[in-house]
Amino acid sequence: MRWHYENIDYTQINRETIKNQEFLFYLITSASFIEITSDVYEKNLVTFYKGDEETIRWLENTWEPEELQHGKALKKFVNTVWPEFDWEKTYKRFLDLYLPHCTLDEFQPTRAREMLARMVVETGTSTFYKALENYSKDLDTPxxxxIAHNISKDEVYHYDMFEEVFKKYDKEEKLGRDDIIKVIYDRLKMIDGEDGRLSFKAIYEEKTGKSFEDSLYEEHKANVRQFAKKYYPYNMAIRMLLRPLKLNKTVENISVPVIKGALKVIGI
Ligand SMILES: [Fe+2]
Ligand SMILES: [Fe+2]
Incomplete structure (x- = not known):
């Protein structure tokens, strides 16, 4: 691993400046839950790529430990800043809600397509943590x-590794541009999926003792849009999403601002 969360000095965190940042609390706690559940995805991926020992070794020995470390680093941050919050108990509540959704049915129909979907997920995570890094600097929380910087770098590395596996399978599957766009589009629609909603629900109910309502999550998503507007690295996201299409540089340079505009129109 390129970094170790045990080496981060959590005692340097100035709790007083951020402990009232409720939006930050939801963002980080939710991310910690999803990251720490990576062992479930890892097992599903290993089943899906059965027989591909090289990919399985990488998933087991590198990808999963790195994703789990992301979860542990964020969990420790939450426990340091909000010690009154019962992380363990809330995580159990989240798992009960979420595990039934983690099945192989969510996977793409072929190995190359599933790797493309994984690249979309890693695009989502690497850019999310880049945005979190930018936000943390504004909050004066170095x-x-x-932490966010380290995680973002790892996610870019995961993207690169999944891209290698994609290329390997695409030699046989030979996906056309339309197929690639379809997988990317379908996976993008799932990014605003059950994991985010259910982690919000678990956290809200545990924290407030009240029952969850969809309108609360809509409110949270409006805050996420505000956060994205200010901190999200749109160009980085679009370039990563376009990469499998192997556009030439001129087309790519033309496409980036067009897509960026389109994403803003639909509220991403
Ligand atoms: Fe991660
Ligand atoms: Fe990742």
Whole structure:
């Protein structure tokens, strides 16, 4: 691993400046839940790529430990800043809600397509943590900025590795541009999926003792849009999403601002 969360000095966090940042609390706690559940995805991926020992070794020995470390680093941050919050108990509540959704049915129909879907997920995570890094700097929270920076780099590396596996399978599957766009589009629609909603629900109910309502999550998503507007690295996201299409540089340079505009229109 390129970094170790045990080496981060959590005692340097200035709790007083951020403990009332409720939006930040939801963002980080939710991310910690999803990251720490990576062992479930890892097992599903290993089943899906059965027989591909090289990919399985990488998933087991590198990808999963790195994703789990992301979860542990964020969990420790939550426990340091909001010690009154019962992370363990809330995580159990989240797992009960979420595990039934983690099945192989969610996978793409072929190995190359599933790798493309994984590249979309890693695009989502690497850019989310880049946005979190930018936000942390504004909140004057350098420890969180450092954690988010490290995680974002790992996610870009995961994207690169999944791209290698995609290329390997695409030699046989030979997906056309339309197929590639369809997988990317379908996976993008799933990014605003059950994991985010259910983690919000679990956290809200545990924290407030009240029952969850969809309108609360809509409100949270409106806050996420505000956060994205200010901090999200749109160009980085679009370039990563376009990469499998192997556009030439001129087309890519023309496409980026067009897609960026389109994403803003539909509220991403
Ligand atoms: Fe991660
Ligand atoms: Fe990742």
């Amino acid at each position: 420890i969180l900025a450092q």
